[in-house]
Amino acid sequence: MKFGVVVFPGSNCDADCYHVVKEVLQQPVEYVWHQNSSVAGFDCLILPGGFSYGDYLRVGAIARFSPVMGAIQEFVERGGLVIGICNGFQILMEAGLLPGAMLRNDSLQFRCHPTYLRVEDNTTPFTNQCQPGQVLRIPIAHGDGNFFADAKTLAEIEANGQVVFRYCTPVGEIIPEANPNGSLNNIAGICNRGRNVLGMMPHPERCAEAILGSEDGRLIFVSLLKWWESGGFDGK
Amino acid sequence: MFKANIHVTLKKSILDPQGTAVQKALHSLNYVNVTDVRLGKYFEVQLDAPDRAAAEAQVREMCERLLANPVIEDFTFELVEV
Numbered sequence: 405m406k407f408g409v410v411v412f413p414g415s416n417c418d419a420d421c422y423h424v425v426k427e428v429l430q431q432p433v434e435y436v437w438h439q440n441s442s443v444a445g446f447d448c449l450i451l452p453g454g455f456s457y458g459d460y461l462r463v464g465a466i467a468r469f470s471p472v473m474g475a476i477q478e479f480v481e482r483g484g485l486v487i488g489i490c491n492g493f494q495i496l497m498e499a500g501l502l503p504g505a506m507l508r509n510d511s512l513q514f515r516c517h518p519t520y521l522r523v524e525d526n527t528t529p530f531t532n533q534c535q536p537g538q539v540l541r542i543p544i545a546h547g548d549g550n551f552f553a554d555a556k557t558l559a560e561i562e563a564n565g566q567v568v569f570r571y572c573t574p575v576g577e578i579i580p581e582a583n584p585n586g587s588l589n590n591i592a593g594i595c596n597r598g599r600n601v602l603g604m605m606p607h608p609e610r611c612a613e614a615i616l617g618s619e620d621g622r623l624i625f626v627s628l629l630k631w632w633e634s635g636g637f638d639g640k
Numbered sequence: 641m642f643k644a645n646i647h648v649t650l651k652k653s654i655l656d657p658q659g660t661a662v663q664k665a666l667h668s669l670n671y672v673n674v675t676d677v678r679l680g681k682y683f684e685v686q687l688d689a690p691d692r693a694a695a696e697a698q699v700r701e702m703c704e705r706l707l708a709n710p711v712i713e714d715f716t717f718e719l720v721e722v
Contacts, residue, residue, distance in 0.1 A: 462709055469706075498709065505711035507650075510657050552654065552712055586657075 405632045407433040408446040412456035412467045420609040421452045428612050429625050438470035448485040451492025463548045464494035486601045493603030502603045504553035510586025516545040521569040521592050522576045529631035530602045533623045539576045540620040542606035549605040551587035569593035642695040646717040648708045649680035
């Protein structure tokens, strides 16, 4: 399974994602510069976190117009797997590949600490190696992670089962105290209707090995691999 | 040549935590009559356009495509001939 890690000017978690795919998953991986207008040959694309050059105006706003985003749009339409982490999630929303937008954290603080996420759906390509309702411990690091969608869109996201992760307590309760940024309905990650695009604010690549204090993030990458191996993606 | 003065603000229905923080700061300076503060962005965009209507259409398009995110923001602008 060949992975591509998209690099925007200012991406700063690209090397972490590359490392996880190469060393932990033991799969082929290449960086994809944002000026590339082709993503041919890849089975899964990762839009990593970092302060890519959207923040000058609005998170993800400028990155969304990079040439690679046109290729990613087509890749998604063909059923290709895309995961956007943190700033990658923000870019996917600006590009219209995922619904909603990110507001400044309601605390106004940059939040950088471990969070607990409840897996709301373990049948997606991104979570099939998780147990139903499993609680994962994965860190966040963001200032603009307050998920917002208008009431109609939010209702659709919920009704279509697009909420993949919610911030929760260590035992899985979805309560305001477990919400680090003010996100509506404690939403930490959503997928598109086709279920081949995931956006999540927490950083699974930062906790995919025991040496980092948690291996929970590994489950997301292993899920992608299992799903692909079972023939889940035939977008070539 | 035209200059567009563009204001982008969070939609009224969206809570503005930055505005609330500034309001609290104003209250602590004793401006207790301040009942609401909202923060936004201000752009000055100069552009060459054949006439006012063309400039207006372009500025509107810029706002819709890039300068504002219609999911969370509203925009207004005025055009000045320079």
